[in-house]
Amino acid sequence: MNKKFILGIYDDEDVLLTAIENIRAGGTKIYDVFSPFPVHGIDDVLGIKRSRLPIVAFFAGLTGMSFALWMQIWMMGFDWPMIIGGKPHIALPSFIPVTFELTVLFSAFGMVITFFIVSKLKPSMKVNVFDKRSTDDKFVMAIEVKEGVTDVAALNDLLRSNGAIEVNEKEVVK
């Protein structure tokens, strides 16, 4: 099914922030906003919740730490115990470096892989960019058009009165 969007193009992030606030206050639902860099304060006005990725990082790190400790204790203490330098088989102080490194490794990779999956980012030739200028210097606000419900002309006026320098229509083939 094809989806139709109205795109409001902005060239200033502060105008954009005010516009988002006004438009949302007026009851219009914003589909998404695309920007060339992270605009500070946009999360608050768009109502984006804080990401839970730090929790993923924490548990991935915990997994890495447990795995590293288990691996070293099992290998050195149970599977093939050897006396090295007259030290105990399970010499925890000398297990700290590897445990630390694996904690960091698991945590970083766990979080980044989760980030890619939840954001649906993957290497692909197909790119759905609404307006190519949004990776350069423009800020693009996309509002979905529902056939028969949305008043396109009114929407156009709303965007322009809120500082959009351009308003375009875009159809996305799903």
Added chain:
Amino acid sequence: MQHVSPIREPLVTGGKTYHDITEDVCRQVEAKPNVRWAAALAVALVGLAIFIYSVYRTLWYGIGEWGLNKTVGWAWDITNFVWWVGIGHAGTLISAILLLFRQKWRTSINRAAEAMTIFAVICAAMFPVLHMGRPWLAYWVLPLPNTFGSLWVNFNSPLLWDVFAISTYFSVSLVFWYIGLIPDFATIRDRATGPIARRAYALLSFGWTGSAKHWSRYETVSLILAGLATPLVLSVHTIVSFDFATSVIPGWHTTIFPPYFVAGAIFSGFAMVLTLMIITRKVFYLEDYITLEHIESMNKVIILTGSIVGIAYTTEFFIAWYSGVEYEQYAFINRAFGPYWWAYWSMMTCNVITPQLFWFRKIRRSLTATFIISIFVNIGMWFERFVIIVTSLHRDYLPSSWAMFSPTIIDVGVYVGTIGLFFTLFLLFCKFFPVINMAEVKAILKSSSEVKHPKSAATMHATDKDLNSNTHHNE
């Protein structure tokens, strides 16, 4: 319009707009390779050829091709390893620690510095792997089951800790670097005209669109990665120093090693960043992004870490005397006045004396002086590792086994070769990747309107922008 703060120097000069940043950074990627770049690549490829030949000799005839002997079992190889790993510290330091400290000047240099980190770690990894003599068995360093013909690896060995530290550092730095690259690849993709470029950058950009939700997650990921990379970068050289500190060789068996190595690593890393950035900004016309302010800030880091290193050298000497241990005392007297005195005094001159010149503002802000001093620091830090490794080994407890070390042409070849490898990778990076993080520089620019968003002024983000940004609005 841009309001210039009366106190701080602007981070980006020349009154750039968002679009100017895109143009200035993408120009190099989109243009045909220029002559200077091609000439530099040709020189680097000669270095790479030397590397390949030296590695071939090392592998075909064995490490007898190197100048090592029974007494000095570690020499240039480990010196070069530590030197390269040390250089590799600046990138993550700039991108992670300076991010946590909210040092916004890092944005225009972090990309190239991180690239440098990754390439330096690749060069570093060559040495221990080649030193194994049979690098095709390098996977034996991993904890693999006994069916491969060996027991489990020894988790009490600092050399094994190194395997984990270096490989984790490499992987996490690579991921950190790549996450930062994704939005910039998207910018290049959306500007690309050629079919190959468009497809290649589309693949590299992971389908990035710049959606607000994605940016929100992206910022979270960057922050957490910075938090993880900060202790990681400190752990890497700490663990490298354990290779020495946990042994009983005089001059190695000291507790000062971890902080001393970390300071030295940051010192040499910043020197290499300066060497590279002074050239890059000139060749790619990036003077508005990498300004004298950047150079000066990095020089301040150099003088701090250089002084820490100087204090460490003095402390080592003092403690050797104060310990009352005859062997320890001899090791240090031998370093300064023994047959390798020239290495010791080269180290002292380059690392302790030259960086002190940066106390003068004129020298801190002079490109020529900075470039020369950065080269001195690079050389000095190589000598530091040579002094620590070779002078400690060549005369230890048993005078009958004392020996001297001299490198062979293959030793030199492998070392010069890794420099070739490093520059080959760095030049390819400069040509095909955006050398400056466009998205981050745009985020600190704030160039256009006089509109002040009323609500965001009350939030934490806006406050931090007003406090830390060099440019802000006329109220």
